[in-house]
Amino acid sequence: MNDNQSNYDVIISGAGPVGLFLACELALAKCSVLVLEKAEDPNAPTKQLPFGIRGLSAPTIEALYRRGLLNELEIHKRLKNPHQTPIQQGARRQVGHFAGIPFHEGNIDHSQWENRLPSSTDTSLISEMQEMETILTRRAVALGVEIKRGLALTSFQQNEEGVVVHSGEQSFSCGWLVGCDGARSVVRKEGGFEFAGTEPEFTGYSTKVEIADPEKLGSGRILTPKGMYLQSQPGFVVIQDFDGGEFHSSGMHLTLEHLQEVLRRISSTDVTLTALHFGTTWTDRARQATNYRNGRVFLAGDAAHIHSPLGGQGLNLGLGDAMNLGWKLAATIHKKAPESLLYSYHIERYPLGEQVLDWSRAQVEIMKPNPGARALNSIVRDLLDTRDGATYIAGRVWGIHTHYDLGEGHPLIGYSVPNFEFEDGTKLGEVMLHGKGILLDFDANTSLQAIANKYTNSIEYVSGNVKDRLGISAALVRPDGIIAWASEKDPDPSQFQEALALWFVRNSE
Template identity: 75%
Template sequence: MKHDQPIYDVIISGAGPVGLFLACELALAKCQVLILEKAKSPQSPFKRLPFGIRGLSAPSIEALYRRGLLEELEIHKRLKNPHATSVQQGPRRQVGHFAGIPFHEGDIDTSLWKHRLTSSTETNLISEMEEIETVLTRRTEVLGVEIKRGFELTSFHQTEDGVIVQSGEQSFQGHWLVGCDGARSVVRKLGGFEFESTEPEFTGYSTKVDIADPEKLSPGRNLTDRGMYLQSQPGFIVIQDFDGGAFHSSEKQITLEHVQEVLRRISNTDVTINALHFATTWTDRARQATSYRNGRILLAGDAAHIHSPLGGQGLNLGLGDAMNLGWKLAATIHKKAPEGLLDTYYTERYPIGAQVLDWSRAQVTIMKPNPQARALNSIIRDLMETRDVATYMAGRVWGIFTHYDLGNAHPLVGYSVPNFEFEDGRRIGEFMRDSQGILLDFDTNTSLKTLANEYGDQVKYVSGKAKEQLGLSAVFIRPDGMIAWASDGKPDRQSIRQAASLWFTQFIS
């Protein structure tokens, strides 16, 4: 290695949304970041509508809003729902699904979500992979992140104080390496991580085709006695063939003849495909790394966990990883991290990942083409028409219930901070763009301002009356927007310090 090469704080493998967002979080905290991406171009038909469509959940929307990125997303402003052919409008408008079973806007009782206010961001929005990556790439450029495309990570090894990464004949040095390189992560495979799994039930196909007789296929999502097919737009076909993932594992070429055979069999029609423009396969294999860290190597996104794309929660899970990891790794790099801070990345995010994998497995179970699954599917379909179940399903799909166990008795601790709106119209999320912790004081208590100053530039003091305060007097907010401490009465300075000591280093006693 040449001596004049820079030594980066963090090298990230993968320039997808997770790697890009993590790079933004680190660079926002003044870390030097290099991203290595094996693809020479970010362009792909599978990143654009309709296959590139992604539903952003509440935690992702909040994260992007708190960093000033949400306003740059445009698609959701003009595209209410991508599956217009299968969605009703008005109070019965479909706003999500579980295993293809829809829940509707008018059936959801949002008043049950006590920590969400009228000033909160949306619970769900439509975007696409290409748009998200474009917005995040633009932000990385502003923050000075270096991205090298066409550089596949081929090997690496750890030293006492860093990691040396090889890409072909070139090498790069960093203090930390984070694998955000997807389901087939090289970082995970070479880094000694165990990857526990349950095997797949089906091979999924995403295709763009020309169909000679499209009227033979029903629009929308269709469960049959042999599988499932979805026609979101004419010519864009998704198929689930319950072959145990055999075709995907075979790595055989996807031909027009094969897609036609599978589609005919699943749809019970003699539909004819004239042209196959592109196709890819996937499965519902569910795997999760048993650890997200090995020394100076970390995993995030699909590198740490994979599952069926049913419900579209993979992107949201990965963005949550990045939001959780970024400030903790930055604090560790700048030697401002209390003991064990970086370990909380795994202890907090692993359970969230496990829940999503189970959610995916549950959907697959009731989509199987057998009498037992059809019976259970029918019961869930009936239950989905009730207000309680629709509200629960929406809360799960949209991430409303996301919670970390932070060991505090207050019911709001561990949840995302409500987007309090102050009397002057500003909202608490607008104070989070620099990724600092916040001590929010509704009663303008000067002693709390003095306490916040004890943590230097790690913590920002914000005071003022809010239009809706939920009976709170003060709230301590982590840089990722999670509530670390809250009080309904007179704030106890010692309890604040005790909570803060888990996340910040005190510089002034």
């Protein structure tokens, strides 16, 4: 065996968006990181438009913004219409969907989202996987991350001191291993993680084809008595065939003949396909690791949870994992973490994954080609056309209400910190680039500042007047932007001290 002597703080298996974002977070916190990536070539048709299109939700947009990456995403400026249908403006502009049922801008009541200040980032954006990965790779490399492409993790062993990772004949050692190696994660399988959930109802097809008689197909998303099909752009066809996921699971090669048979059956037409340029299949199998950690090994992204892409939440969920895990793992590595910190990764992220799996299951249920589902579908359609209905669904799809249960206290605890705007125009998100925690102290309370001064390795003290303080006097913000403690007036220093000790460790004296 050819032992590579380098010892990394962390090895990440998989240079997808989640692995790369996690690598950036760890390197920002001065950890040494090696990323092993199976694929030699970072480019793939599935990552490019139109298949590589990804809807980003509010927590993802905030995360990218807080690390100075949002302005690098160009795609949302170029793509005027996220859904590739003729551009509509105004109240009837479609801004998302639930099970293919659109909801419209004019029905969404933003005033119900009380913590979103006028200075907040967008609630949703469109991105392209390829561009996202390019930006994240660039940042990771600039921060000193080593990325080895064409090297798949094949096995590993862990003990109390660390992990030895194997890629064929090569070995690498590290303190911690994170599996960001996607739905078929080798880390998950080798690490003995239980992956529990439900089996698929359908095979989904994303294809680029030549159609001899495209006029035979309807436009937009068409639910039929046998499934669903969508021609998003000429020749780009997506199909849902409720075959119990059989075709996808069979591993059979996708042929023009098979695709034509499926499309004819689903659309009840005799449409003719003359060429298949590209095709990939997927399912709505919904599974989740029952624990995201096993000793020195973690899972994040699709490695930890899979579900149908309906409603577009997988990437957002995975990037949220990375934002949550990065600072906790880095603090542990630098011996700046309380004992319980690493456990909180699974405790906080598992319930969010569970919600997303159920969200996707609910959509599949009302898309099924049966009379009961059709009836439910029509009721949901009516609800989505109401103000409360659209606001609720948009809030869920865009992750507006995403929060962690961090216990009793101020109602903002566990939520993403609002993007407070200081009187000089600086926004809070702009002072979070360093990835440290923050004590926000709007009333310049000397007792709080004295306590914060004992934690300068982990948190930064930020004071000053803001335009709208939402009734808050002071707040402790974790490096991932989550409020860990807040007080409306006359903050109690002992409560603040208690909250600090839950998440951070004092500077050594």
